[in-house]
Amino acid sequence: xxxxxxxxxxxxxxxxxxxxxxxxxxxxxxxxxxxxxxxxxxxxxxxxxxxxxxxxxxxxxxxxxxxxxxxxxxxxxxxxxxxxxxxxxxxxxxxxxxxxxxxxxxxxxxxxxxxxxxxxxxxxxxxxxxxxxxxxxxxxxxxxxxxxxxxx
Amino acid sequence: xxxxxxxxxxxxxxxxxxxxxxxxxxxxxxxxxxxxxxxxxxxxxxxxxxxxxxxxxxxxxxxxxxxxxxxxxxxxxxxxxxxxxxxxxxxxxxxxxxxxxxxxxxxxxxxxxxxxxxxxxxxxxxxxxxxxxxxxxxxxxxx
Numbered sequence: 001x002x003x004x005x006x007x008x009x010x011x012x013x014x015x016x017x018x019x020x021x022x023x024x025x026x027x028x029x030x031x032x033x034x035x036x037x038x039x040x041x042x043x044x045x046x047x048x049x050x051x052x053x054x055x056x057x058x059x060x061x062x063x064x065x066x067x068x069x070x071x072x073x074x075x076x077x078x079x080x081x082x083x084x085x086x087x088x089x090x091x092x093x094x095x096x097x098x099x100x101x102x103x104x105x106x107x108x109x110x111x112x113x114x115x116x117x118x119x120x121x122x123x124x125x126x127x128x129x130x131x132x133x134x135x136x137x138x139x140x141x142x143x144x145x146x147x148x149x150x151x152x
Numbered sequence: 153x154x155x156x157x158x159x160x161x162x163x164x165x166x167x168x169x170x171x172x173x174x175x176x177x178x179x180x181x182x183x184x185x186x187x188x189x190x191x192x193x194x195x196x197x198x199x200x201x202x203x204x205x206x207x208x209x210x211x212x213x214x215x216x217x218x219x220x221x222x223x224x225x226x227x228x229x230x231x232x233x234x235x236x237x238x239x240x241x242x243x244x245x246x247x248x249x250x251x252x253x254x255x256x257x258x259x260x261x262x263x264x265x266x267x268x269x270x271x272x273x274x275x276x277x278x279x280x281x282x283x284x285x286x287x288x289x290x291x292x293x294x295x
Contacts, residue, residue, distance in 0.1 A: 027179075030178075030179045031179045031180065033175070033179070034172070034175040034176045034178070034179035034180070034207075035176070035179075035207070035210040035211055035214070036166070036172070036211070037210070037214055037217075039214075039217060039218065041221065041222075041223055051221065051222050051223075051224075057223045059210060059213075059217070060210075060213050060217065060223070060226055060229050061206055061209050061210040061213065061229075064180060064182075064206050065180055065181055068180075068181070068182060068206075069181070085195070085196050086196065086197075088205075088233070088236070089204075089205035089206070089233050090232065090233060091230070091231065091232045091233065092205065092206065092209060092230065092231055092233075093228070093229070093230030093231070094228065094229050094230070095227070095228050096226060096227050096228065096229075098224065099223040099224060142230070148197070
């Protein structure tokens with residue numbers, strides 16, 4: 001049995017903002033359909049406008065489309081030492097400033113909050129700040145991935 | 153109806169199949185093969201293909217978001233993944249989502265604890281914060 005050893009020098013590391021991701025109306029609908037979520041505010045722009053939104057609104061977990069690849073800048077860096085075949089998702093949290101709406105252009109700044117070992121498993125926690133084109137916070141996303149030690 | 157601490161929200165049952173995982177992979181961009189390839193899952197030490205944690209999280213939250221019209225109502229949603237959701241070929245897994253009001257704050261906003269189980273085993277535990285406006289439309293049974 002081997003302990004998953006990770007490079008703690010990554011703690012506090014921050015990555016440059018990701019290129020803008022334009023949130024498409026059909027992408028929101030596709031994501032909602034994939035979750036079998038028929039809530040009209042995700043599908044019908046008239047319903048969304050009736051609630052004061054410019055266009056259809058994204059489901060609460062939609063931000064992961066941009067934060068996952070952003071966090072992978074760190075997770076997949078060979079220097080960090082994560083064996084990606086042994087990664088499982090530990091925790092996930094969204095703190096919303098406002099819902100994501102079709103037409104938004106989102107950028108993500110990722111910070112590695114912690115890298116540690118507990119038992120034979122390694123853990124990496126990241127915080128992803130998602131902002132719109134004007135630089136205003138949209139959602140803050142915290143993720144913890146666990147790396148199972150070999151033989152576990 | 154005003155939410156009361158300890159009050160239960162309506163239970164949600166979500167059927168999950170392998171096709172749902174493939175659809176979620178495409179929609180989310182998470183093509184990790186442990187979510188669609190049995191041989192890869194087994195090589196990684198898993199009993200079979202498992203659902204994306206984020207799919208489970210996205211299914212589970214509907215127990216709450218189905219209750220109000222305005223997505224602004226949700227201010228915070230966090231979960232811990234307790235156990236993988238194993239989805240065998242041709243199986244229909246039933247995710248049972250139960251939730252309860254854990255706190256009602258002076259401003260009327262509420263905190264909700266959510267638990268997702270499959271075959272009686274907890275797979276996800278979460279907490280959600282809802283604004284006072286959202287909380288007003290939540291039907292809860294008495295504690």
